[in-house]
Amino acid sequence: MIKSEICEILGIEYPVFQGGMAWIADGRLAAAVSNGGGLGIIAAGNAPADYVREQIRIAKSLTDKPIGVNIMLMSPFADDIAKVTIEENVEVVTTGAGNPSRYMKEWKEAGVKVIPVVASVAMAKLMTRLGATALIAEGGESGGHVGELTTIVLVPQICDATNLPVIAAGGICDGRGVAAAFMLGAQGVQLGTRFLSAFECNIHPTYKEKILKATDLCTMVTGKRLGHPVRSLRTQFARDYQKAEYSTMPDEELENLAVGALRLAVQEGNNEKGCFLSGQCAAMVKREQSAAEIVKEIMEEAEPILRGAEKWIK
Ligand code: TUI
Numbered sequence: 001m002i003k004s005e006i007c008e009i010l011g012i013e014y015p016v017f018q019g020g021m022a023w024i025a026d027g028r029l030a031a032a033v034s035n036g037g038g039l040g041i042i043a044a045g046n047a048p049a050d051y052v053r054e055q056i057r058i059a060k061s062l063t064d065k066p067i068g069v070n071i072m073l074m075s076p077f078a079d080d081i082a083k084v085t086i087e088e089n090v091e092v093v094t095t096g097a098g099n100p101s102r103y104m105k106e107w108k109e110a111g112v113k114v115i116p117v118v119a120s121v122a123m124a125k126l127m128t129r130l131g132a133t134a135l136i137a138e139g140g141e142s143g144g145h146v147g148e149l150t151t152i153v154l155v156p157q158i159c160d161a162t163n164l165p166v167i168a169a170g171g172i173c174d175g176r177g178v179a180a181a182f183m184l185g186a187q188g189v190q191l192g193t194r195f196l197s198a199f200e201c202n203i204h205p206t207y208k209e210k211i212l213k214a215t216d217l218c219t220m221v222t223g224k225r226l227g228h229p230v231r232s233l234r235t236q237f238a239r240d241y242q243k244a245e246y247s248t249m250p251d252e253e254l255e256n257l258a259v260g261a262l263r264l265a266v267q268e269g270n271n272e273k274g275c276f277l278s279g280q281c282a283a284m285v286k287r288e289q290s291a292a293e294i295v296k297e298i299m300e301e302a303e304p305i306l307r308g309a310e311k312w313i314k
Helices: 005-010 027-035 049-062 078-087 101-109 121-129 151-161 175-183 193-197 205-213 236-245 251-257 261-268 280-284 291-312
Strands: 016-018 040-043 067-072 092-096 113-118 135-138 166-169 188-191 219-222 230-233
Touching (some): 016 027, 027 040, 027 291, 049 067, 101 113, 113 121, 121 135, 151 166, 193 205, 219 236
Parallel strands (some): 040 067, 067 092, 092 113, 135 166, 166 188
16 A cells, blocks of 8 residues: 555545546535545635535535645635635645745644645745645646646656655546656645546536547647636637637637636536636546545556566666
């Protein structure tokens, strides 16, 4: 069995986090992952604080294991949600798409373990200084909002920049990815796209089908012009958006094109107007499974790979 320090720090069985996917990662999915021995994470996305509070309570009614909440820092509700995580005794907070410095002191005083996503060495050093519990190094293979660097170059650089445990994210989908992440110095992994296929993941059947049918070149990055690059499936919407991005369309109009697009994908499976966020590894997601099976399977796959690495030493 693969164990690392992060398991002891968080009180989890397997060093596997489920990524905080906006509109997707609800209390039910998070509880299923935590019950499976990983760390389930509720995504706040752009939702109001009351929604997040409700999802935390749902998760806590379904599991006694630790759960996390992911705060998307560009959300207008981020301040309120930061308070809710303390009021509801959430064990772990992860953050994304920005700098969580302004909340760190309050969370630390309340005993909340803070694990920010960092997309650069500078951010890793700052978060280490401000008392983060661990760091998530998320490479640009991931779905959603992406940084510049790939997982294979980001993870070792973050490991060199901090003495905290590092969780690798971006492009990890099976035991090979887990083993590679540990080889790069990570102590744990975070997966998003793979959990889209979980029975407990409440997305529109069309979304699930698109992931299960995806091929190697099926994702693309849009949104660079507005400074928020986002990886999603190469759908009609994504192609249309890219065309608009390279046109003379004013920024404001371009921004409006994407309003509500995540919800339309998740709840309605709308191919023309929905934005189906996905990581590059969608093509490696083969079948529906329970969240617990996913956690166990990837860690069991990784074990012989790590053991077998010795075969290269002559
Ligand atoms: O946040 C994510 N993934 C996301 S957020 C999201 S919602 C959204 N919708 C439309 C446009 C933009 C976002 C969908 N997917 N992943 C974590 C992540 N964080 N990736 C990169 C970063 C990051 C980037 C910059 C973390 C810190 C950072 O620091 C910037 C600074 O302030 O120096």
